[in-house]
Amino acid sequence: MHIPDGFLEPKILVSTSIISLAVIFLGLKKLKNIDINRIPLMGVLASFVFVVETIAFPVIGGTSVHLEGVVLTAVLLGPFSSSLIIFCVLFLQALLFQHGGIISLGTNFFNIGIVGSFLGYYIWKIRQTKIFASFATFITTIISAVLCSFELYFSKKLVLSVGLPTMLFSHLIVGIIEAVFVYSILSFIEKISPHILKFEKI
Numbered sequence: 001m002h003i004p005d006g007f008l009e010p011k012i013l014v015s016t017s018i019i020s021l022a023v024i025f026l027g028l029k030k031l032k033n034i035d036i037n038r039i040p041l042m043g044v045l046a047s048f049v050f051v052v053e054t055i056a057f058p059v060i061g062g063t064s065v066h067l068e069g070v071v072l073t074a075v076l077l078g079p080f081s082s083s084l085i086i087f088c089v090l091f092l093q094a095l096l097f098q099h100g101g102i103i104s105l106g107t108n109f110f111n112i113g114i115v116g117s118f119l120g121y122y123i124w125k126i127r128q129t130k131i132f133a134s135f136a137t138f139i140t141t142i143i144s145a146v147l148c149s150f151e152l153y154f155s156k157k158l159v160l161s162v163g164l165p166t167m168l169f170s171h172l173i174v175g176i177i178e179a180v181f182v183y184s185i186l187s188f189i190e191k192i193s194p195h196i197l198k199f200e201k202i
Contacts, residue, residue, distance in 0.1 A: 001065065001148040001167075002053075002093070002100030002108050009155040016151075017106025023114055024087055027080040030202055038077065038199060045073045046085045053112075054093060065170045067178050068144075070116025071124070071137040072185060078201030079121040086113035111147050116140045121201070130186045134179035141175035142168065 049069040074082035087109050093099040100108045123136035145167045152158035189196050 001111060001144060001171075002090070003104045003111075003148065003152070004098070005101030005103045007101075007155060007157050008104055008107060008151060012151050012155060013104060013107060016110040020087075020106040020109045020114065023080075023083055027084045030080045031084065034081075034202065035200070038081070041196065041199065042077065042081060042085055045069070045076065046089055049073060049085060050089045050092065053089060054097065054099060065167075065174055067174060067181070068112060068116055068137075068141065069178075070112060071120035071133060071140055072182050074117045074121040075124050075133045075136075075182075075186070076189075076196060077199055079117040081202050082117035082121070083109075083113045086117060107151060111144045111151075115144050115147065119143065130183045130190075133186055134183045137182045138175040138179040141171050141178060145171035 052067045052069045055066055070082060070086055073085050077085075090100060090105060090109055090113065094102050094105055094108075120136040120140040123139060124132050126132060146164070149158060149160065149164045149167045152163065153160045158164075186197075
């Protein structure tokens with residue numbers, strides 16, 4: 001659901017970018033003196049998310065559908081760590097592949113990085129299990145799709161009666177696939193490297 005440049009109204013771009021900048025600033029502040037043992041895992045997860053999000057399929061309204069990997073990074077490292085990883089990924093995708101716009105980066109980060117990292121993390125915190133991680137993945141995927149649809153609608157780039165059902169249907173499928181994927185990855189980590197699950201959540 002990477003929105004290209006030129007699709008959104010300035011008020012949407014500005015408001016979401018302000019929120020995104022605030023989250024990035026707080027994230028950098030919180031991660032200023034992190035344990036160096038976290039850095040390799042952050043790099044691996046950034047590479048994973050970069051690849052997963054690059055494989056996208058276009059849908060109506062000038063956006064696209066793809067797996068995200070955001071909730072997985074939040075569950076493993078915490079919401080601020082996850083959000084910074086996702087911001088870097090989105091920036092590189094926009095810069096290198098025009099996968100989403102540079103000007104609309106703040107909005108795309110808000111929809112994908114902030115919603116997935118924070119809402120997903122706190123849903124998982126209710127019960128810290130693989131099932132809740134999968135549930136959080138599904139819910140945040142749907143919410144991100146709804147946000148994207150309304151942003152395009154208020155920017156007069158989407159007919160809501162057509163675009164919203166299309167976005168919901170496509171992301172419903174993606175949400176189910178990624179929920180199963182997250183459950184499988186966490187089960188694998190639990191068996192092979194359970195110490196990863198014990199990293200401090202920042």
